[in-house]
Amino acid sequence: AQRVTQPEKLLSVFKGAPVELKCNYSYSGSPELFWYVQYSRQRLQLLLRHISRESIKGFTADLNKGETSFHLKKPFAQEEDSAMYYCALSSGNTPLVFGKGTRLSVIA
Amino acid sequence: DVKVTQSSRYLVKRTGEKVFLECVQDMDHENMFWYRQDPGLGLRLIYFSYDVKMKEKGDIPEGYSVSREKKERFSLILESASTNQTSMYLCASSFLVAGEKLFFGSGTQLSVL
Numbered sequence: 001a002q003r004v005t006q007p008e009k010l011l012s013v014f015k016g017a018p019v020e021l022k023c024n025y026s027y028s029g030s031p032e033l034f035w036y037v038q039y040s041r042q043r044l045q046l047l048l049r050h051i052s053r054e055s056i057k058g059f060t061a062d063l064n065k066g067e068t069s070f071h072l073k074k075p076f077a078q079e080e081d082s083a084m085y086y087c088a089l090s091s092g093n094t095p096l097v098f099g100k101g102t103r104l105s106v107i108a
Numbered sequence: 109d110v111k112v113t114q115s116s117r118y119l120v121k122r123t124g125e126k127v128f129l130e131c132v133q134d135m136d137h138e139n140m141f142w143y144r145q146d147p148g149l150g151l152r153l154i155y156f157s158y159d160v161k162m163k164e165k166g167d168i169p170e171g172y173s174v175s176r177e178k179k180e181r182f183s184l185i186l187e188s189a190s191t192n193q194t195s196m197y198l199c200a201s202s203f204l205v206a207g208e209k210l211f212f213g214s215g216t217q218l219s220v221l
Binding site (some may be wrong): 006011032034036042043044045046072086090091092093095096097098099100101106 | 138141148149150151152153156166173197200205206208210211212213214
């Protein structure tokens with residue numbers, strides 16, 4: 001069965017420091033990985049997906065099949081990055097499976 | 109832009125009541141989903157629907173049912189609400205079941221007393 005693990009419930013960093021939100025998955029096939037974000041009082045929205053290989057709001061994520069990871073990174077954290085982040089996996093013809101989420105707090 | 113609208117932002121119900129959570133999307137999406145969001149547990153799929161009148165159980169369907177009579181509307185039903193169903197409920201829609209961006213509603217915070 002597919003599973004997504006986000007080992008950190010809460011991550012606190014100082015403004016300007018690098019950020020890495022960890023995501024590991026278990027799936028034997030070729031998954032599609034996503035990062036979703038929920039800012040305070042806003043709805044959950046897609047941040048980025050691995051097949052797009054794009055950078056959104058300065059965030060990037062690289063799929064590492066050898067380590068079964070899809071960590072989210074940003075070189076310099078901003079206060080507006082404070083939010084709840086969910087890693088999610090899609091496989092075959094099944095709906096998205098989400099991790100338990102990591103709350104990022106950027107301290108001024 | 110796609111809009112997914114959930115009818116209530118907050119609901120307070122009593123144990124044993126029948127509860128209806130409504131969700132409407134305006135982009136002609138085939139697929140709709142109900143998740144519940146709990147701190148420390150993330151998002152868990154309750155039910156999804158890939159077509160009108162079609163439904164599939166998700167990971168935690170017990171105590172819930174769904175209805176999809178029209179393409180744009182997907183209802184979540186709690187037949188007899190219990191306190192452990194107090195949660196944030198999120199509706200979502202997409203063109204495909206898998207590998208596709210989900211569009212979420214703003215959520216319904218349900219409290220069962």
